[in-house]
Amino acid sequence: MFLVIPLLGIVVISFLSRGELGNIQRPFTFENYARFFGWGFLGFDPMYLWILGQSVLLSLVTTVLCLTTGLPLAFYLAQLSERYRNFALILVVAPLWTNLLIRTYSWQIILAPEGVLTRLISWLGIISSHEVLYPGFFAIFIGMVCDFLPFLVLPLYVSVEKIDYSLVDAAKDLGANPLQVIRHAILPQIAPGLLAGIILVFIPALGQFIIPDLLGGAKIMLLGNALQMEFGASRDWPFGSAIAIIILALVGAGLVFYARFQRNPD
Amino acid sequence: MRRLLTIVSICLYLFLYAPIVVVILFSFNDNPHGASWTGFTAHWYMKLVRNPDILQAFKNTLWLGGISTFISTILGTLLGIGLNRYNFRGKRWLTSSLYFPVAIPDIIMAVALMLFYGIARQMSGVFDLGMTTMILGHITFQIPFVAIVVRARLSGLDPALEEAAQDLGANAWQIFWRINLPLLTPGILAGALLAFTLSLDDFIVSFFTTGPGATTLPIYIYSSVKRGITPEINAVSSLMIVASISLVLLLTLLDKKSLGSFSK
Numbered sequence A: 001m002f003l004v005i006p007l008l009g010i011v012v013i014s015f016l017s018r019g020e021l022g023n024i025q026r027p028f029t030f031e032n033y034a035r036f037f038g039w040g041f042l043g044f045d046p047m048y049l050w051i052l053g054q055s056v057l058l059s060l061v062t063t064v065l066c067l068t069t070g071l072p073l074a075f076y077l078a079q080l081s082e083r084y085r086n087f088a089l090i091l092v093v094a095p096l097w098t099n100l101l102i103r104t105y106s107w108q109i110i111l112a113p114e115g116v117l118t119r120l121i122s123w124l125g126i127i128s129s130h131e132v133l134y135p136g137f138f139a140i141f142i143g144m145v146c147d148f149l150p151f152l153v154l155p156l157y158v159s160v161e162k163i164d165y166s167l168v169d170a171a172k173d174l175g176a177n178p179l180q181v182i183r184h185a186i187l188p189q190i191a192p193g194l195l196a197g198i199i200l201v202f203i204p205a206l207g208q209f210i211i212p213d214l215l216g217g218a219k220i221m222l223l224g225n226a227l228q229m230e231f232g233a234s235r236d237w238p239f240g241s242a243i244a245i246i247i248l249a250l251v252g253a254g255l256v257f258y259a260r261f262q263r264n265p266d
Numbered sequence B: 001m002r003r004l005l006t007i008v009s010i011c012l013y014l015f016l017y018a019p020i021v022v023v024i025l026f027s028f029n030d031n032p033h034g035a036s037w038t039g040f041t042a043h044w045y046m047k048l049v050r051n052p053d054i055l056q057a058f059k060n061t062l063w064l065g066g067i068s069t070f071i072s073t074i075l076g077t078l079l080g081i082g083l084n085r086y087n088f089r090g091k092r093w094l095t096s097s098l099y100f101p102v103a104i105p106d107i108i109m110a111v112a113l114m115l116f117y118g119i120a121r122q123m124s125g126v127f128d129l130g131m132t133t134m135i136l137g138h139i140t141f142q143i144p145f146v147a148i149v150v151r152a153r154l155s156g157l158d159p160a161l162e163e164a165a166q167d168l169g170a171n172a173w174q175i176f177w178r179i180n181l182p183l184l185t186p187g188i189l190a191g192a193l194l195a196f197t198l199s200l201d202d203f204i205v206s207f208f209t210t211g212p213g214a215t216t217l218p219i220y221i222y223s224s225v226k227r228g229i230t231p232e233i234n235a236v237s238s239l240m241i242v243a244s245i246s247l248v249l250l251l252t253l254l255d256k257k258s259l260g261s262f263s264k
Helices: A004-030 A032-044 A046-079 A082-097 A100-110 A116-123 A137-161 A165-173 A178-207 A210-215 A223-231 A237-263 B002-026 B043-049 B052-085 B091-103 B106-124 B131-155 B159-167 B172-201 B204-209 B217-227 B231-263
Strands: none
Touching: A046 A082, A046 A137, A046 A178, A046 A223, A046 B002, A082 A137, A082 B002, A082 B231, A100 A137, A100 A210, A100 B002, A100 B217, A100 B231, A137 A178, A137 A210, A137 B002, A165 A178, A178 A223, A178 A237, A178 B106, A210 A223, A223 A237, A223 B106, A237 B106, B002 B231, B043 B231, B052 B091, B052 B131, B052 B172, B052 B217, B091 B131, B106 B131, B106 B204, B131 B172, B131 B204, B159 B172, B172 B231, B204 B217, B217 B231
C-alpha cells in the first residue's frame, strides 16, 4: 500500500512534467521546419527582437520602480512595533489574494481620460489636455508596480528586519559618510532579501500578459501578448513554443544567476 | 525621517488598495457607462441574479474549483506523504520538480498545457478543450501547492507518535488512519483551501485550456472588460473580491489553529 502511494504521486508528477517539457519538445520533432522558420523569423525580422527588448526593458523598469517604492515600505514595516507589524504585513500581501484581472482593469477606471485623476493632473499642467494616462506605458507601469510591489517588499522586509545596526554605528564611529554607511554597512546585510525580491519581480514581469493587454492598449506588444497571439489568434503553435522557450530561458538564466549569488554572495 | 517614511508608506498602502476600493465603489455607481460618478444604487447586484451568462459562469467556476480541489487535495496529500516518508530513486528530482510549476510564469504553464492537450487530442481523439481540460489544468497547478503544504506539516509532526503506535502493534494502515491522517487534517484542509482559492483566482490557465461553452467568472470578466467596463462587471468583481478575502481569512485562521495544535 505504501509503495503504491508514492508511485501514484510519481505518475501524477510525470504527467505534470510531460505537460511542460514533453509538449514543448514535441514540435521539436514533428514540426521542425515551422520551428526553424520561427527561429529564422526571430533572427531576421527585428520585430520579435524588438518585442524581446521591450519586454526586458519593461521588466527592468518595473523592478527599479518597485525597488524605489519597496525599500521605504520595508524599512517602515521593520521599525513598527511588533503589535502592528504583522497586521501591516498582512495588509501588504492581502491584495495578492484578489484576482489580478480585477485589480488591473480597475486602473482603467481610475486612469480613464474622463476620470477625476486625469482631469486633475492636466489641470495642474503636468500633462497637456490631449494626453492620456491610459492606455499606454504609464498605465502599464502603474499596474505592474501595484501587482509586484508585495513580492519585493516581503523578502526585503525579512532582511531589513534583521539588520544589525551596531555595524552602522561602528561604521559611523570609523568616520564613514552616509553613502559609505549604506554601501558597506547596510547594503551587504539586505543583499539576500533584495536579490530575492528582484528575482520575484523581474521573472514574472517578463511573462506578464494581463497587465500589458488591459492597460497598454492595442499598440504595445510584449512577450506575453505575443505568446498569447501565437497560441490564440495566429494558431502558430511551434513559433509560440519558441517564444515560450525564450521566456523560459530568460527565467532559467535569472534563477541560475540567483543560485550562483546565494552560494557566493560576494 | 520617520515621519517621511510613514507618509510614503501610507501612500503606498493607498496605492495598493486603490483598485480594489474603486471596483467595489463603482459597482454601486448609477452611471451605466464611463468613469464618472452619478449616484448610488444596488441595482447592478439585482441584475446579476437574472443574467444567465453570469450564473452559468458562476456555476462553472464552482464546479471547476470544487472538482479540481477535491482531486488535487487527494493526490497532493499522497504525494506529500510519499515524498516525506519514503526514499526512492529520483526523489530529489521529484522534489525539486515540485517547485517548478510554482516558479515559472503561469502563462508558460498554460500554453504548455494547451499544447499538450492539443497533441493528445490529435493522437487520441479525446481531450477536446473545455471543462475537462480546464479541470485537468487546474489540478496540475494545484498539486504542487497542496503537496508543499502537507509536506511542511508532516515534517513538523512528532515521529515518536508513530513509533509508539508501532510499539503497540499497529500496522501501517492503522498508523495512517489513526495517527497520521487526524494529525494531518488541518494541513490538508489548509492545502485544499489554498488550492480552491488559486482555482477561483486563476485566469491564465483557464483562458488557454478552456473551450467553447466553458466560461468561468474570470474569463467572463476578461471578455467583458475587453468590450468595455460596466457596473455589472464591477459587481461581479466585487463579489469575487469578497469571496477571495473571506477564503484567505479562513485560511489564516486555520493556519493559526493547526500551528497551535502542533506546538501542543
